[in-house]
Amino acid sequence: MPDSIIRTAVECLLAGELVALPTETVYGLGADAANPEAVARIFAAKGRPADHPLIVHLADAAFLTQWAENIPQTARDVAAAFWPGPLTVILKKQPWVPSVVTGGQDTVGLRVPAHSLTLELLAAFAQARAPGVAGIAAPSANRFGRVSPTTAAHVREELGDEVSLILDGGPCEVGIESTIIDFSRDEPEILRPGAISPDDIARVIGVLPRLHSERGTGACEMPVPRVSGSLAAHYAPLTPLRRVESGALAGEVKRLVDAGRRVAVLAYSRCATTSLLLHWQTAAPEPAAYAQKLYANLRRLDALGAEVILVEELPRDPAWQAIADRIHRAVAGSGAGPGEGA
């Protein structure tokens, strides 16, 4: 028997309303994925262009066939290996799946998130819809182009007026969005790096999936394939953001502070300078812990009113790849000022 908050959330979803929900990666802005009007509300709340497909969250892998067809065994294998977990698979969609969910594409993104509250919600929603289809479409619960939320408070600040209910599941454990792997074409391809690495996937399917990195320059929230009109401006603070090599960081901070500029820094190195003009945010030197706090740190630094945020260049190691991807996009989109997020 679901407790009352879950019951309320199911009622909201059945009524076509929006429910913000926690996942292990970031908070999502959820709606009944089988209800096109409800899904349209997600786009309106986020200010997201209609050609950007959404991920449908499922209670478990048994629901895959409701949403996808021609599912390759490799996709089933990774689902079995990593779900519930921070991995999204792109598959050929069932013909009935509303095009508002898929941005007009013939594929659909599916994942089972690893968060007990949301798994409970997904199971209760599926039970309420049985024997019908059940899935919750949920992009990250931020305005389009802005930093993803990793606490319920982040969602409340940014989209509190747009949602019927925010399920508070505490701070997200992973902190960056799921790895997205496309199984809809001949070769599996990673469209967005995440906590589950290409090597992790190779251990399950026996081949190293290609990384879709060449699309980095024309990218939007992630390198979206087969989507036109995307922009390189995501996960972006309003304060200009710059990457600085570790060895040059102290000198650059000193130069700016000496010039009277207010500076914020996100670094895993220790602070060497103190100044009233300087806010130095120390981040964890390990990728998992760094990622977990990344968006909260960016939000905090962005709120300081500094003239620039300097981000210490990350180690060039595959373990940092997904984080580097988010920082590159944040740099590309930063400094847009209110209302100009892509």
Ligand code: TXA
């Ligand atoms: O970790 C996550 O994946 C979070 C949590 C809430 O689950 N969700 C998330 O959603 O990051 P969103 O909408 O912010 O990013 C999903 C990305 C979009 O950039 C979209 O282009 C891509 O997934 N996507 C979804 N369906 C797709 C499809 N059929 N083909 C290609 N890309 C797709």
Ligand code: MG
């Ligand atoms: Mg997003």
